[in-house]
Amino acid sequence: MGPRQLQARDLLVSIDRSSRAPIARQIEDQLRRAIRTGMLIGGSQLPSTRALAQDLSVSRGVVVRAYAQLSTEGYIDLRQGANPSVRRPVEVTRESAAPREIQRVRRPRFDLRAGVPDLGVFPRHAWLRSQRQALMSAPDLDLGYIDSRGLERLRVQIADYVGRARGVATTPDRVLVTAGSTHSLSLIARALARRGARTIGFENPSHMVLHEVAERAGLRPVGFPVDEEGLVVEELIGASVPAVVVSPAHQFPTGHALSGSRRAALARWAVDNDALIIEDDYDAEFRYDRASVGALHGLAPERVIYLGSASKTLAPGLRIGWAVLPPSFDVQIVQELSRSILQMSTFDQLAFETFLRAGELDRHLRKMRVVYRQRRDAVVRALEEELPDVPVGGIAAGLHLVLELGSYELEQSVYAASREQSIALESISEHALPGYEGPYGLVIGYGPLSEPAIREAIRELARVLTVLENRADSGPMLRGVA
Numbered sequence: 100m101g102p103r104q105l106q107a108r109d110l111l112v113s114i115d116r117s118s119r120a121p122i123a124r125q126i127e128d129q130l131r132r133a134i135r136t137g138m139l140i141g142g143s144q145l146p147s148t149r150a151l152a153q154d155l156s157v158s159r160g161v162v163v164r165a166y167a168q169l170s171t172e173g174y175i176d177l178r179q180g181a182n183p184s185v186r187r188p189v190e191v192t193r194e195s196a197a198p199r200e201i202q203r204v205r206r207p208r209f210d211l212r213a214g215v216p217d218l219g220v221f222p223r224h225a226w227l228r229s230q231r232q233a234l235m236s237a238p239d240l241d242l243g244y245i246d247s248r249g250l251e252r253l254r255v256q257i258a259d260y261v262g263r264a265r266g267v268a269t270t271p272d273r274v275l276v277t278a279g280s281t282h283s284l285s286l287i288a289r290a291l292a293r294r295g296a297r298t299i300g301f302e303n304p305s306h307m308v309l310h311e312v313a314e315r316a317g318l319r320p321v322g323f324p325v326d327e328e329g330l331v332v333e334e335l336i337g338a339s340v341p342a343v344v345v346s347p348a349h350q351f352p353t354g355h356a357l358s359g360s361r362r363a364a365l366a367r368w369a370v371d372n373d374a375l376i377i378e379d380d381y382d383a384e385f386r387y388d389r390a391s392v393g394a395l396h397g398l399a400p401e402r403v404i405y406l407g408s409a410s411k412t413l414a415p416g417l418r419i420g421w422a423v424l425p426p427s428f429d430v431q432i433v434q435e436l437s438r439s440i441l442q443m444s445t446f447d448q449l450a451f452e453t454f455l456r457a458g459e460l461d462r463h464l465r466k467m468r469v470v471y472r473q474r475r476d477a478v479v480r481a482l483e484e485e486l487p488d489v490p491v492g493g494i495a496a497g498l499h500l501v502l503e504l505g506s507y508e509l510e511q512s513v514y515a516a517s518r519e520q521s522i523a524l525e526s527i528s529e530h531a532l533p534g535y536e537g538p539y540g541l542v543i544g545y546g547p548l549s550e551p552a553i554r555e556a557i558r559e560l561a562r563v564l565t566v567l568e569n570r571a572d573s574g575p576m577l578r579g580v581a
């Protein structure tokens with residue numbers, strides 16, 4: 100698909116007039132997200148400020164401000180006498196000889212993006228052994244059509260794993276094998292939409308890909324604020340969303356854990372409102388400073404759909420995840436899978452079952468907890484040395500932390516300047532839904548980086564901040580942020 104001239108209606112920008120977020124920000128956020136996720140591709144011509152303003156029934160100045168901000172951040176080009184266009188991302192090059200448009204992503208100099216474990220230590224030998232053993236010993240019937248929920252003996256292993264690792268008490272018949280949490284959420288969202296739901300709640304901020312998954316199923320994501328105790332549950336009361344997606348163990352991206360009283364309040368909300376909690380337990384296996392907090396699932400097993408994944412513990416490329424389903428909603432979700440892809444690859448399920456049964460995941464996790472803890476400590480140390488005035492949050496668990504910056508403008512200028520220096524990272528506000536009012540900052544993933552690489556990357560990031568700070572018109576941006 101080549102670049103094209105977009106009409107205002109193609110952009111799918113909507114304005115929420117009840118939101119306290121300024122309208123220019125709402126336009127800007129939605130366009131930025133569309134560009135970053137590839138929904139708007141490089142070279143596409145955006146509507147003129149006049150056309151977009153007319154279409155959205157807003158003043159032209161508002162669109163001018165939104166476009167100007169996106170241009171400053173490097174997302175779009177503004178040219179005299181021509182419509183603005185989406186900039187071709189610098190890190191993407193196209194292979195002219197490739198038969199189709201295959202996009203190759205050039206590696207950034209420093210990759211601090213969240214969400215990826217160290218792929219270099221994927222236990223290849225153990226995986227290969229499991230594949231070989233599983234395939235050689237599997238009965239022929241296993242290679243045919245199986246239960247859409249997944250191979251039964253794999254569900255036995257998963258029920259056992261979530262029970263001992265995350266305190267999720269369940270039985271194999273409640274377990275659904277999926278292609279990861281994103282896939283699980285997609286099935287759930289489709290089943291909810293089929294039941295008549297129009298909205299779904301999310302923590303605000305929360306992972307932008309999950310918002311899109313819900314949107315594609317026809318549900319409008321509604322954001323609810325998050326503070327140091329995680330989701331502000333009281334905001335859900337009266338909001339009439341049929342379900343809410345939460346990451347209680349390590350909120351993405353802020354890194355806070357849902358407090359005990361909020362967990363209880365959330366479970367009560369779900370029971371009182373006949374609503375569902377979708378527990379995205381994406382990186383809870385890695386917890387460093389406190390004892391592991393069990394899954395929320397145990398507080399209301401009839402109301403919680405628990406989602407787990409091998410993406411952070413092993414590799415996203417495996418595309419293996421699981422959902423633990425409450426009886427009330429089980430059939431619809433399983434049907435979404437069986438009427439879309441029928442079943443997950445049995446060959447991968449066989450290998451994963453053998454891998455789990457042989458204790459390979461536990462072994463890998465024991466090793467990686469130590470490694471990631473050391474990396475986490477290395478980032479925290481490097482930040483203390485290089486950027487002592489900037490507060491750091493969300494360090495107790497997972498594979499990322501947050502560098503807190505005092506304002507949206509600061510976050511965006513540091514983000515854009517980092518990008519210019521080929522430092523890839525994420526901002527909190529790119530994961531925000533309409534109505535978001537902070538806090539702002541950068542999400543720093545450290546999963547794949549060695550300790551020397553971490554030190555170098557943080558030093559480079561500090562250089563970016565210092566250059567920004569020294570720019571004549573910026574003033575002392577970081578002082579007093581803490």
Ligand SMILES: Cc1ncc(COP(=O)(O)O)c(C=O)c1O
Nearest residue numbers: 214279280281306351381408410
């Ligand atoms: C918060 C969060 N939830 C879910 C996912 C999706 O994981 P999966 O690969 O299992 O679809 C990610 C991936 O980065 C994530 O960061």
